Amino acid sequence: MAILTRRDFVKAAGAAATLPVLGSRAFAQEKVKVGFIFLGPIGDYGWTWAHNKGREAVNTALGDKVETIYTENVPEDSTAVGSIRDLANAGCKIIFTTSYGYMDQTIQVASEFPDVKFEHCTGFKRADNVSTYNSKFHEGRAVLGTISGMMSKSGTLGYLGSFKVPEVVLGVNSYALSAQKKNPNAKVKLVMIDSWFDPPKEAAATETLVNLGCDVVTTHTDSPAALQILEQKGLYGFGQGADMSSFAPNAHLTAIEDIWGPYYVERVKALLDGTWKSGDTWDGFKEGTVVISPYNKAIPADVVAAADEIQAGYKAGTYNIFTGPIYDQDGNLKVKDGEVISDADLAVMDWFVKGVESAS
């Protein structure tokens, strides 16, 4: 009797592995494939979770015509090229790459697949088949800064950033400017942890900021870790990308929620209709891409009123936090009184405003 050798086992396993593929091909022909490249896990309850909700919205609205597939935890380096290519090779007709660090990789793969449409989130490089889209998170930061400026007792506000990219810089500046409007002496201590998602490092960085006198900490990183630390210490913070109040019912004042669904559905529809064109979309409060979560009951009424005023101003198009006079960290006047920084300049902003202390 022949003994099952390692070789036989590997052969049989290899043969068995092909069976599912044969079965699925029969169904896959009719639906258009929509691909998503995600930076983190969909379970991060933050950035990627919100993008995944957008993907689910596409399924709900257009599930009879499209099929969505996604790849999680794609690093922002050369391996992303392979991941994007895999989706294109799997038959996706439109691919959403949901982080700044996929910019060059998206352009590269797009040149290899001229018939496939690409949508790059928070970047600025486009091509005939590459669009960019972004959300005006900084409008939301103006609300958070207003609340922080009014509620912080120490006047030192902590900010957990990831990398010095325009998206993060805008958020810090908007936050600082709006806090200073309520407390002219407010300072923002900024720590860049060189990662979008690193719960233990986010927790340690939050502790460090608190040790140095911050009593409100905002994050631009993707996990609720900071909020948990703030809850333990009886301080305040905000959710990032999603309502994180379940993690910190007392510390969570409110959150900026990213609502990608309507944009995704609109773009997939355009693809199906044949009307898809490359462009840049940068929506905010007015279009519903930025939403503020329900306020924590601990926020006093006058603070709520101030926060609501900012939201209303943005929705009506009458308010813009980046209105001069604005000074940089060295005290130079960068924006004159009454002048507004253009969207094009915002998209590549690389300097911080006065009051931001950043050693990283």
Add this chain to the structure above:
Amino acid sequence: MNFDVIASIMTIVGLSTPILLAGLGELVVEKSGVLNLGVEGMMLLGAIGGFAGGVMTGNPWLAVIAAAAAGAFGALLFGLFTLSLNSNQVATGLALTIFGTGLSSLLGLSFTGRIVMPFGSIFPPVIAKHPFFQVFFGYSPIVYFALIMVVAVAWFLNRTRGGLILRAVGENDLSAHSIGYSVIGVRYAALAFGGAMAGIAGAYFSLVITPMWAERMTAGRGWIALAVVVFAGWKAGRLLIGAYLFGILMWLELFAKAGGFTDFLPAAQAIPSQFWAAMPFLMTVVVLAIISSRETGGGNAPACLGKPFLPSN
């Protein structure tokens, strides 16, 4: 100094403890001659195992036991391939890392968004939260467990017969085998211990630091634990120093980034924070170079580290 020294010390302890736990486990495993690179995978299995245990039973002690079991499961699976089927230890260890990461993510899907009570200090709040005494009594039981295990592991390896057998198996497996000791049995036991410790280290993330589950929440600490075993020259006492030194360096990186030096030591603020971040790895490489260049032939690395056990009989 306008920063909170007590709180800073507590942050450092929090950063060092998981590295110490996983490092102790891996030290015992490597002393028995097995190189298990799957520490990150076992830690993640422990993190989800502990978190799931905490959510389902509400009892943090049972949660820690569940975490240890989950880590040990990963280690024993590794043992099956490397000890019983003689597969390459390095490749299998890396496979365990990938497997542990993936399986923990899969199991964690139904636990996203859940929280548990943090497994905090069991001392009465009057000393656990006291502004000064909390630096001694404010920690989770896992912290004290880690410190006790340093003593226990050192004592076991150097003062007991069992430890002697384990070290013999790691230094010269064929001789140990010819005397009659079960090399494979000892190595399985060491692996189980290493997996349990790595599992508890992982649970420290999901039950103490940030009481939630997030995929890949150990964020590469398993690799730092592997480095600290080398840095410590495979000695438990030096491992304690190494783990806390690495913890201090990680804290320094964040402290520097937050501008903490500016007010009392401006010269230090000029050092880029990336220097502190790189230090643990730089120091490990330096120590490894020093150990390897010593004339007594390679220092303290167990002679059979990474080699499969292939008795001629």
